[in-house]
Amino acid sequence: MTTLPLPPGSTIGILGGGQLGRMLSQAASRLGFNVVILDPEENSPAGRVSQGQIIAAYDDLTALGVLGQTCQAVTFEFENVPASSVERLVRGGAVVAPGPRALAVAQDRVEEKTFLNGVGATTVDFAQVDNLDDLLAGLERLGTPALLKTRREGYDGKGQVWIRSAEMAADAWSSIGERPAILEARADFTRELSVIAARGRDGEIAVYPLGENVHAGGVLKTTTAPAQVDLKTSDRAAAIARAILDGLDYVGVLGVELFDLGDGVLLVNEIAPRVHNTGHWTQDGCVCDQFEQHIRAVAGWPLGPTTAHFQVEMTNLLGDEVDQWRHLASAPDARLHLYGKAEARPGRKMAHVNRVKSL
Template sequence: MADFPLAPGSTIGILGGGQLGRMLAQAATRLGFDVAVLERDADSPAGRVATHCIVGAYGDTAALEQLARLAAVVTYEFENVPAQAVTTLQALGVECAPGPEALAVAQDRVAEKQFLNASGVATVAFASADSAAEAVAEATAMGAPLLMKTRREGYDGKGQRWVEHAADAAAAFTELGGVPVILEAPADFVRELSVIAARGRDGSTAIYPLAENHHEHGILRRTLAPANVTPNVAFEAEKIAARVLKGLNYVGVIGIEFFEMRDGRLLVNEFAPRVHNSGHWTQDGCAVDQFEQQIRAVAGWPLGPTQPHARVEMLNLLGDEADTWRKLAGEPDSRIHLYGKRDAKPGRKMGHVNKVKAL
């Protein structure tokens, strides 16, 4: 096992080679670390900026052994890393952060909501179903309309269906692949908010201001931060974040999504045990952004400050919108971040732009 805090020159491993892995690698190299990325694609965005790029599946034992030889600690850019990969790395003497507890909870939407409720954190009402008949029975008991999601995987609006009538639940279950699902009651919310929070190896926490999010077709389109919220809402979000971090024995950055209800309450929609799209505003709005914060946390360094020095509007660049880079690069208040992806497919996140204004 590595000695913490890690000294500059140590190697940090990252499972996943997409844009989040790329920005994590860039933050790590800025702090003097080397980076080893494990990714199936030899031409991945993160792999092209890393010191070492190991090409292989996340469950490939030989690839994991190579990563273990290089890395003092391993983190990941997305939550659907096979649990066996983390177990294998730990058996090889490499610590993974965040740990397996957070990964196991976040990979199962029912387990996630059960953990939140057991921690005293409110969510929408929910039920689980393992068959079409169970889905109809639960939908009848809960009352429609409701949202059906696969218990595992699914992101950016994928893996979910609205069920307008209980009788439609069987068809929706089949459309989602006939796999176990969660049924969620709709939330009569005013807006969607999120918080980026971090917990260090010493149990210290650092929490960024709330952000306001706007989605289109299940994909985050726009984030405004810091969000205009009351002190009570901000305090409640911080309290929830602290409970979640402690309950998971967490090390690293987490993104927690909320529904702000009409009566001022916050319901947690879901959390992601990693850096989060709604935290990209911190790159140009804070002295220490969420990516550097993640590297600091997993390396055992002191957590950095989270106070904003600017107001930021973050816009995701989808598909060929990234082709507007010339215009965006010429705007004095715009900070453009492109991910180095080769193919600009419709709806694919190709980059983002932070429009910065004085507080």
Template sequence: MTKALAPGATIGIVGGGQLGRMLAMAAARLGYHTAVLEPDRNCPAAEVTGLHISAPFDNGKALERFASVSDVVTYEFENVPVSAVRSLNEQLPVYPPPEALEAAQDRLAEKIFLNSAGVSTAPFASVDNDEELARALARFGGRGVLKTRRMGYDGKGQRVFRSATREEVKGCFAHMGGVPLVLEGLMAFEREISVIAARAADGSMVAYDPAENVHRDGILFRSTVPAAISPTTAETAREAAFTILSALGYVGVIGVEFFVMANGTLIANEFAPRVHNSGHWTEAACLVSQFEQHIRAVAGLPLGSTTRHADCVMTNLLGAEQEQATALLAEPDVMLHLYGKAEARPGRKMGHYTRLLPLDGELRHNPAGGSASLQKG
């Protein structure tokens, strides 16, 4: 794509979850139509898009129709068949490139790529049976995180070893599904952070301030900005994200997760070739959200400002926690976003809210009961 999409063009989105929904909303603000390819007839994005093609991602006829109505295609999650994305890319531009999707889908390939790009990771080993697991754990001092190489997310498909015994290892490969696995060394880190960054087709790049993340049961619970890290560590994280973007010839928004060690150095955990849960705060605390940033990039528009106008804390609402909505809406400093999902299952992301604070980190309310003041002093 050599020039920006004109208003009225259609951006195709593969996947109709909450990220697809928020991308479609951002596209509409910039004057674009959207089409969504998603098997689930009741997906969150269906309510806000102009066209919902309800079919499997690898359905040939659906892909043909999807390509025929789209001017450019993107995707909202990484568990999409690479073959389908490559098929679309033969007909029209697809951003981020299929190579980014392919690298992110396989945790072993992802670690190899990151190391080849000069980005440090935890030590890792491929595991295809119990014997290989035992040998790898011996190298890592009996400590490690065993993960399925593919299809894992939100803590699924993982097992932690802190002092592995022979009995713990026996039968583990079969218990994990008998699928290819990767063992990662268990790192003694101080905190987890993530960087949301973006790259345009012309090579220009921007990054938001790192967020400090807290997980519960493998699911992101809360992101706080700014993270409690030094300016040097923050800049190192942004530069690592830029290195990854450049190495992939990337176009769009990426989320990169890091472990922060006691000395301030960084170990990359993983990257997501899409907008990211830990970047939802940007819609409340920045002029240009990660969702608009992604649409700008894939549409060939100039990238926007990543400057914050506030400190903030973003919290996910899981399952029945969405019942807090009314109380949250009564707070003057809170922006609430619900995803329109019909069923509130335990652990299911139903929405999120972002509480704004002044840039000095102290929340101050208007004495008259109005909106919060963001002034210092």
């Protein structure tokens, strides 16, 4: 039986072997934990910096059983891990954080927005779309332009299409594979913000300063934090994060993407039940970064401080942009974080660089 808080020397399992799993594993190692990765990709980025890796599909029952028996706690690095796999681990007696409910809510965009509105976190108006007639009815109610997204999966701009007139509906429906979807009204926002927050096993909550995000082609390009926001906006963002964390009885780090409408009015775009790309700035801007914070929460440790000691501009390096590593490594204000991926495919997140400035 697992006893919390986990002492150093305990083993933590991570579902997923990508860059987030890699940075979680590195943070866990600093705190004295061993890490085992479960990922179908042999020699994954996270597996190479961990004690071991189980090479298997995320729904492989034997692999899940081994992971649950080997590790004193299990977490995950991305939200498309099958919720049934997390439920299987829990049924087998494993301590898993965040829990399966958070994963299930975040995996379905209709369920996500319904939950958010239920805890007082306002979103854009939306319509559930199961067929072309639903889409046409949604466009009539919400107007155009409107954004059509698949209910499940899809990230970094994938699985979504803007509809600018009702005449585009049939082609848009076809372009997402006629899959269950959500239609979202356009948000008239001034900028995109995000808040990274954590909740411990005892209900303690810690909130990082807001970040301001710039996207290019549907993919995050930069996050600047702490963002220049007034107290009304930062307080509202913290209240939204707290409502979500408590509403899910959440344990771990959560990313919340926000539309800033001005005067402290914020709409939630989406949530991510994991460490988040827009929180990478904390690695060089805070004493306790989001990755250590997540491990602390999963292990039942006290949460760390979230005060920013520097302003940081985080920039994602996509595809062959990683070839700039020599130049970036020589920049006095830049700290480079490479993910150890072998192939620099176009649009693939290969690294990020944090440029540090005094507050």
